[in-house]
Amino acid sequence: MQSHVRGRPPAEVAVVIVAFNSGAWLDRAITRVLESTIPVSVIVSDNGSTDGSITRVRDCWGEDDRVRIIAHGRNLGFATAVNRAIEQSDEPTVLLLNPDCEVQPETIERVLDSLRGDVRAGMAGPRVCNPDGSEQAGCRRLDPTPQRALEWAFDRPLRWLGRIPQGFNLANHPLPPGPVSVEAISGAFMLVEREAIRRVGPMDEGYFLHGEDLDWCRRFRDAGYHVLFVPDAIATHAKGTSSRGRPVRTEWHKHRGMVRYYRKFSGSALPDRLALAAASTLVWAHFLLVLPRLLVARFRVPSRAAPPAE
Template identity: 45%
Template structure:
């Protein structure tokens, strides 16, 4: 059996509590060789202390502490110079992956050299598909269709399709789509170097959509892999601003 290539996993934390430790635990249990970089945006809870107690001697874990909350995009970009591998996974701290998740995702990327990044099927705690894991870019028309509920009539006309694609059947194999979720983005380093890092003009939310658009504009595919699943508790680092997040 081929050994999967090593992968750098970047996790940005802001008050994720015990979930941060469980997230890192799931990453370090991967069958693929990994290094994990946790970037903390000046958390005020015990998430970092709990993480250090659990993995004090683990050389595959590096912790970067920012002096203030720099936002999602900038915190991820800070870790990039320290990431050593040809593939980089950007993972939310409230996500849990399986031991074979990374190996299977890397195998897909190796078979699709035109893919710049890939995402997988993201499940909510109740087992439902999370809305953002496969989507189209929310143009003004698509947003209007979603807000007005017109997507319920999409079977009558394709222009009534929503930018959220959870209402459509899952594909049977990896497919190219317009955008994936920033909760789980597996990125090919060579593609990232051509496209550039995340846009730090976004503090939190929408930077993943922007990045997907830039990757596609540069000629790379964005893959959605339906037969690889992870769990995303969701919203742990955004609970202080739920109304703004929804907006």
């Protein structure tokens, strides 16, 4: 199934973009990907978009053999849409890219070189930045274990006791001089070896939205693979553009995914079970705390930011 025509080298990377009412961001993401310094193909796995974005993709790239659309007709969730696209590709590596994430021409090649340069690596990601150039939280991070979640919740009391909680995000740490193994990378850009996917398995479709990226990182590491953070490769992520119109639903799935993650990877010893119960309660308490703000946002006219002008 590789995109290949006479005179054009076969694609080295299948870029999977899960779309759901992604607007002009989707056009821009595809444009940037096709400017990459290595041959790539693009699979848009569409979860029932109704905003005309898929029509625009067909109009712009309908004759380009590098771009394909898989239309599901309804919202299957992120993990399921990813898995369906991976099943319909055969490139040696797969890149999961959010539709509001832009790459530079050399980004994919640099991350791919780092992935291939570490014989134990199964997954790699770049330095994902906010539009202002700052490193995005979650770009490189630790496992959000129940114990760490409790430390985060009780950050201030712990600091009063002279203990500094480690937290999850490493974005405020100095950048390493080169690629390093981390516990988890951003789901906005995940470059994965197909052979590693065969061994680890597809994304867990029990997650609908959020949590599946952390789950996959954990399973890759449990299988003995390195998850690499590549600091000299840059991607810019606008974050959340497809979910702004459904803030309550999005946050509910985010919190549900976190609880699923805790339950899936927590130990069976009594301290682990107690931490799991406490952290799960904390997650849902947090959801109830932010619910009023989400409801207000839900009944406002959605503000769907457009990409910056060229």
